[in-house]
Structures are given as structure tokens and as C-alpha cells.
Amino acid sequence: MITSLLVANRGEIACRIFRTCRDLGIRTIAVHSDADENALHARVADTAVRLQGAAPAETYLRGDLIVKAAVAAGADAVHPGYGFLSENADFARAVIDAGLVWIGPPPEAIEAMASKTRAKQLMGIEALDREHVTESDLPVLVKAAAGGGGRGMRIVRRLDDLDAALEGARAEAASAFGDGEVFVEPYVEGGRHVEVQILADTHGTVWALGTRDCSLQRRHQKVIEEAPAPGLSEQLTDELHTLAVRAARAVSYVGAGTVEFLVAGDRAHFLEMNTRLQVEHPVTEAVFGLDLVAEQIRVAEGHPLENDPPRARGHAIEARLYAEDPAADWAPQTGTLHRLAVPDGVRLDTGYVDGDDIGVHYDPMLAKVIAHAPTRAEAVRRLSGALERATLHGPATNRDLLVRSLRHKEFTSAGMDTGFYDRHLDDLTTPAPDPYAPLAAALADARTRTSRFGGFRNLPSQPQTKRYAMAGEEHEVRYRHTRAGLEADGVRVVTATPDLVVLEVDGVQRKFEVARYGDRVYVNTTPLTALPRFPDPTAQHAPGSLLAPMPGTVVKIAEGLTEGAPVEAGQPLLWLEAMKMQHRITAPATGTLTDLPVAMGQQVTVGTLLAVVVPTQGRGELRDQPQTTRSPKES
Known part of the structure; x- marks a missing residue:
């Protein structure tokens, strides 16, 4: 029996797992980086262990330090959460070898599905040969073989862009997952992202817990998720369940996992299997009346599942609140979160409390808000109303975008697909401030x-x-x-x-x-x-100044770029890395680069001068907000 559990993670998911542990009477152990010393997950755990000897961005990828912390703190078991090492077979083995219970599938199952290329082979699907992609194959999608969350992913519509996409995806994947392997697959236009939650025990029972639709995505990361996926035929739903269970049985899966598909019309295209708990698991919990973390723990203790899963009831929708500015190319935001509160009647999963700082090292998700109701329309109304009335005082967030998305006719009629924000982002981010x-x-x-x-x-x-x-x-x-x-x-x-x-x-x-x-x-x-009554005249920047739109690190400067060089409007000048994503900074106009005051590896804060481009006379005016020209599809 598990009596003490360490969560090898941080933030919202660590707090959520601790909540279940408290309900079950299990002692909780947190690990934290130096940057997270005062984070909520470290404060609410019964015991917290500082992971020394690693930079904040790498701390939660140090399996050796985490296993050492678990043993030192007297843990019986380790739960990986999602992200970081949650799908790392070597980490799972290290936990088991240390005599601890691993709250997850066997390392062999993780290994079989960890590489998206190997997972496709198990399902009888071959990836494209990236060395021989032709015009007829376009558009294609470059994806990281390990990890997920949109990192290491690029859509390519021109062959000339393929090499740059591969290079950028490799760098981003290596930074986020410690594995730079990427592959190429066909990109299905107009598809819906639909997934099946599975739960399997050690006695041969595998549950398919309905479907989820996760089509509303930015930068290939999910924003709004719901269960069940609306508008699917009974035949297609049965097919998805069958394929998901087949994938689980193919690798002798144990625990909670998710099988993801791209659905176009009545056809389902297998994407991957995530061998962990998903961020969006609360919508499945709401519909089936389950605590999936509690089920994971019971399965790890050897308890059998019932022959059949509970019956689904109603509809649930989840929205992810991010500290980001959707109108500025989804630039992540930092600062003090002064106040976060939502009305009664919805579920709030978060890793922050009032007064916490939103830093630069980790994903900018502040919270998840989940609504459950008898019908989809009622769930949509309940969630959009709660978000609209939520109190959010701090860095800019995507709250207004979420409310408008939930009320958009394409969403309310369940006609959305993964290209939703490509079509509607400008309209959804047009400011509508209150004139009074x-x-x-x-x-x-x-x-x-x-x-x-x-x-x-x-x-x-x-x-x-x-x-x-x-x-x-x-x-x-x-x-x-x-x-x-x-x-x-x-x-x-x-x-x-x-x-x-x-x-x-x-x-x-x-x-x-x-x-x-x-x-x-x-x-x-x-x-x-x-604004001050008398503005400070010294606080102005020269025309053509590119200011850092977010705190981050300069990870690349365009090859051969020096002061005095001519540049073209839209030409990439440098790349910033913030929260594991690379953001391309481009020239605001055709002209001359007169100042480049930053260097590779330099840490910058919001508003730091990155470069100055003096426009060539007669070649057009400077664009607004030149520092935020990164395309979410390309960078």
C-alpha cells in the first residue's frame, strides 16, 4: 500500500495530484528548483526537497536528482505528472530500480510509444522519408519524436522551408525534451483533434473512457478541450475506442494514457499515444464521475478495474488560462499575479495563489477552468460566463480570447477544427475595451x-x-x-x-x-x-527600435548579421527562447541595421533593446509592434 508519494513535477499538476493524495490519506512530497522555492506546489506538500545542481529550466529533467530526493524523503511511490520526465522510460526504470512504485505504465510500454515514429509503426503507419519529400507531399508537419505540447513542431507548405523547419524543430525539441529527433508526416487540413482516454489494470482490463475534442489550439498546443467530442457518429466513436484499446494492448499498457487521432470527415488518422495523464483529464473525470489520479494509484497498487467503466453523464469543457498576449503572437507574459478568482460552479485547477510571481522558466499556463452540465450548450454557457466574471489581476492573459472563442458560432455549432485560430484570431483579439x-x-x-x-x-x-x-x-x-x-x-x-x-x-x-x-x-x-502627468522625455526609443516582447534568452542571431548591414522587412534577425519556445524577431522595415546590442546567450527582460533598423526612405513605414512578428506555424 502506498503511504507516501513524490510528484516529479511542478505547478498545477503537482497541486492537483497532492489534492487526491490528501483525500486518500497519502503523505505528499514535492521537489522544486531554486526558481520554485516559494511555488505553491512546494508550499502545500507535506515535505519539499530542493533539487540542487541544475539550472531552473533543466531541474525537472534531472531524473537522478529526483530519485535521490524520493529515497531521502522516504517516498513509497513517484508520480510523474505530465511533461518533463513523464514519458521517459529510463526515468521510470530508475524509479523502479530504487525500490519505488512507479505511477505509470511499464517502461517497455513507454519506450514503445515514446517515439512517435515507432508508435506509428506499431499501428502499421510509416512516416514520410524527410530526405525525399516532394511538392506532392505538401503540406507536411515536422514533429518531435519525443514529447509533445506543440514544441518541436512546424507546418511546412514550401519545400524551400523544410530545412529551416527541421533545424528549428530539432533545437526546440532538444531544449524541451532532451531529444532532438524529429520526423515528417502529412499535414491534414481541416481536421479535428480527437482523443480517447484509456485506463488499464494489471489484470488485463482496458477501459476506453469516451472521447475528447481538443481542436482549438495555438502553436499546436491545446487551449479548449471538451468531452465527449461533439458530432461524431456512433460508428466512428466505436472505431476510435477500438483503435485506442488495440494500441494499449499492443504494448501491454497499464495505467492512464491517451490515444490521439486527427479526424477528417468519417476517417480517423492515428497521431500518437501519450503514456501519461493528460492536461485535459478533468473533462473526462467530470463526465464519468472519476478521479483519474486516484485510479492511477489504485492500479499501481495492483487493484483490478471493474469489467465495464462507469456510464458517461453530461458534457464538460475545459479552458486553459495562459499568461500570454494572443494579439502579440501569443507572447508569454511575466510578473506578479495579484488576484485569481473564478465564480462558484466551476472547477479551478491551478498552481498559483494571489501574490505569486509568473516567471520565465516554465510553461505560462496559469490555471484550467472546467465546467460540467447536462448538455454541451449549458456547459459552454457556464464556462464562458465564469471566465467573463473571473477576477484576473496581473500579467496579460488569454481570458478574453477564451470567452470569445466559446461564444463563436463555429464553436457553438461544433464546426471547429485545428485551423480555428488561423481563420479567426484577428477578429477574436480585436480590442473591445470598455469606454467608461x-x-x-x-x-x-x-x-x-x-x-x-x-x-x-x-x-x-x-x-x-x-x-x-x-x-x-x-x-x-x-x-x-x-x-x-x-x-x-x-x-x-x-x-x-x-x-x-x-x-x-x-x-x-x-x-x-x-x-x-x-x-x-x-x-x-x-x-x-x-500615465504620469508629465511624461519622461528620456523614456523614448529611436524609431525602428525592436524591444524584447518577453523575458527570455537570445539563442540565435542570424548568420552574418552585423551593424550596418542592409535588411529586408520581415527578415529574421534573432531568436529568443522563452518558456521552452523559440520566438523569431524580424526586421520591422526594409532598411539598415544600425544597432545590435545583444549577444548569444544573453538574458533579456521585457522592453530590452534588441536591435535598431533605420528604414530606407520611400520603402514604407515601420510596422506596428515589429518585435512580435513570429508566425506560430513557422517558429
């Missing part, structure tokens, strides 16, 4: 100040003015202190406190909840930045 948010922020600030200093004057005075940046634009608002209180043109100020402003607009009263953290102000769901 700056006024509400100013009135709340005025009430804060007058509560301390007073504001009314006997003699009439000029209106007070405040300036805010909102959705990339500057807004100036005016208000007055009068005998009757605060006044503003065009609206009636019903109430104004430091935290709540009520305005009457055209006879309709509107409430604005206001929170401030330094110069950052949040009015309901709208973020603003309070």
Missing part, C-alpha cells in the same frame, strides 16, 4: 485622494484630468469636485468609492469594480495603466 473604464478609474482614484486630502473648493476650478493607457491607446478623462460630489460630462456619478464606481449612462446604471497595484489599474475585466 478610464473614467471609472479616475473617479475611484479621486475618491481615494479626497478621502485623505479633501477635494471640494469654494471657488470653481478647472476640471481635473487623468490619463490612462488602454488597449494600446491613450485616454484622457475629466471630472470635477462639486458640492454635490464628483461630476463628469455625459454621465451621472451615482456612487464613487476607491473600489466601486456606479455610473448612470443613458438612464442605465453600470457598476465598475476597481483595483489598483501601483500604476496598474483593473476596472472590471479591463486593464489600464495610469
